[in-house]
Amino acid sequence: MKISIVGTGMIATEVISLLKTEVKGIEITSIFSHSNEEKAELIAKMNHIGRIYTDYAQLLKEDKADFVYIALVNNAHYEFTRMALEAGRNVIVEKPFTLTVAEAEELAAMARERELYLFEAISPLHTPNFRMVKDSLKKIGPIHFVQCNFSQYSSKYERYLQGDIAPAFNPELGGGALNDLNVYN
Incomplete structure (x- = not known):
């Protein structure tokens, strides 16, 4: 390819x-x-x-x-x-x-x-653990509430603290927790 x-x-x-x-x-x-x-x-x-x-x-x-x-x-x-x-x-x-x-x-x-x-x-949709969770849902019944957390120390955080806002942190560029890393949840 x-x-x-x-x-x-x-x-x-x-x-x-x-x-x-x-x-x-x-x-x-x-x-x-x-x-x-x-x-x-x-x-x-x-x-x-x-x-x-x-x-x-x-x-x-x-x-x-x-x-x-x-x-x-x-x-x-x-x-x-x-x-x-x-x-x-x-x-x-x-x-x-x-x-x-x-x-x-x-x-x-x-x-x-x-x-x-x-x-x-x-x-992540193609990893073995995702398949396991998906298959297990059938066994445990209807889900009423899910809470997820994905935490990671960003290599760009020190720059952020100094006022250098990388695109991954900038909501105007589609960054920020919801648009960037939260997709893994």
């Missing part, structure tokens, strides 16, 4: 590393950066990625990857995914899929209409 990476942030670099070391049969054809071409060049060099794009429309037109992987700031997921679907491209988009149900429904309808694949890059 050929895949084009859209983004140069932490998640994009982690996914590139995972694809290069843990998954067989994947070729990363290109990387896109709208704001940090130098970082894209470094990532491309380190991972033997042949092409860097700074124009997303050009990537969608030229790159022949089977999938476009969207790993941008949360509030860009909808627009970049919509553009990819309009260009006839299969898409894997990071979590959160979109910021609203209406956006998610629109993208799903577009993918169905165009017979394209559209996936959210979230794996």
